[in-house]
Amino acid sequence: MSIKNPEYTAQPYRRCGRGMWRVLILLVLAGLAVVGMVLSLTKGTVYISAAEIGEILQSGVGLDIKSQIIWNIRLPRTLVGALVGVNLALAGAILQGVMKNPLADPHIIGISSGAGLAGIVILILFPKLEYLVTPVAFIGAMGAAMLIYILAWKGGIQPIRIILAGVAVSTFLGAGIFGLMIFYSDRVHGALIWMIGGLSARSWPHLNIILPYTMVGSILAYLGAKRLNIMMLGDEIARSLGVHVERTRLALTAVAALLAASAVSVVGLLGFVGLIVPHAARMLVGSDYRFLLPASALLGIGIVTLSDTLARIIFSPVELPVGIIMALLGAPFFLFLLRRA
Numbered sequence: 649m650s651i652k653n654p655e656y657t658a659q660p661y662r663r664c665g666r667g668m669w670r671v672l673i674l675l676v677l678a679g680l681a682v683v684g685m686v687l688s689l690t691k692g693t694v695y696i697s698a699a700e701i702g703e704i705l706q707s708g709v710g711l712d713i714k715s716q717i718i719w720n721i722r723l724p725r726t727l728v729g730a731l732v733g734v735n736l737a738l739a740g741a742i743l744q745g746v747m748k749n750p751l752a753d754p755h756i757i758g759i760s761s762g763a764g765l766a767g768i769v770i771l772i773l774f775p776k777l778e779y780l781v782t783p784v785a786f787i788g789a790m791g792a793a794m795l796i797y798i799l800a801w802k803g804g805i806q807p808i809r810i811i812l813a814g815v816a817v818s819t820f821l822g823a824g825i826f827g828l829m830i831f832y833s834d835r836v837h838g839a840l841i842w843m844i845g846g847l848s849a850r851s852w853p854h855l856n857i858i859l860p861y862t863m864v865g866s867i868l869a870y871l872g873a874k875r876l877n878i879m880m881l882g883d884e885i886a887r888s889l890g891v892h893v894e895r896t897r898l899a900l901t902a903v904a905a906l907l908a909a910s911a912v913s914v915v916g917l918l919g920f921v922g923l924i925v926p927h928a929a930r931m932l933v934g935s936d937y938r939f940l941l942p943a944s945a946l947l948g949i950g951i952v953t954l955s956d957t958l959a960r961i962i963f964s965p966v967e968l969p970v971g972i973i974m975a976l977l978g979a980p981f982f983l984f985l986l987r988r989a
Contacts, residue, residue: 687953729952761825
């Protein structure tokens with residue numbers, strides 16, 4: 649009669665328990681995302697109950713004021729906010745993996761600034777070509793990412809060089825943005841709101857702009873989850889497992905740039921989402937990107953929609969840009985990460 653080792657016997661149960669915990673967390677985060685979107689639809693200058701919203705969505709666009717508010721103002725704004733949360737959260741999670749830097753974030757390391765400068769050029773110099781903002785912002789984001797990568801490279805990539813190069817590039821690109829705003833001060837109002845990051849006046853055309861990029865970027869990100877897990881083990885181990893490290897890093901950075909640029913082109917330079925959300929999701933589900941990416945996406949929806957709702961009602965009827973709320977949340981969290989490191 650053989651006696652089984654209790655450690656080996658317990659391992660499947662531990663794996664099962666960990667998997668069930670992650671699934672439970674994903675369900676909770678999905679619930680948070682739904683709550684955030686529902687509150688975004690109900691709260692505002694005019695309160696509309698969840699029951700009324702259900703009736704309005706079932707009956708279609710009506711002529712009454714509440715129906716007009718839901719269909720033409722709050723619903724598109726909420727959906728745009730949800731997709732922006734998904735894009736920035738996924739971009740931050742990807743960048744933290746490929747750059748092996750817990751502080752990597754599209755806003756902090758300068759990728760958003762590259763997209764921002766390209767977008768500002770279109771908005772200020774060529775306002776009639778607004779439909780080009782997203783592809784041009786992607787080019788700007790990729791250009792900034794490549795410049796940071798080149799400046800940080802010295803026999804390999806190290807986290808501190810990424811941050812320093814990102815801060816330098818972000819500062820340089822920020823100077824370009826402010827220079828344009830000074831020279832074209834008569835066109836600066838819309839650009840100022842865009843610089844802070846806000847969801848005000850976002851409607852169905854903005855949803856149509858960001859939706860394809862969210863779908864493509866999310867699929868590509870999840871397809872890269874396995875390689876992200878391998879990249880987290882270190883370059884040498886990744887190479888020994890057959891991963892072309894630099895090619896993979898470039899491809900995944902392009903996916904992150906696409907996600908960040910599409911978000912920036914719609915709401916402007918909304919910071920800290922890509923920093924806060926992946927870290928919070930990692931604390932809940934661990935570092936396995938098969939779970940981290942969907943957890944980050946769901947949490948991104950909840951954080952952005954709830955922050956936008958707070959920005960709308962805290963000083964009602966005056967509305968704050970959601971970027972201010974995210975900065976108030978993000979700055980202390982950034983300092984917490986620095987202290988922890």
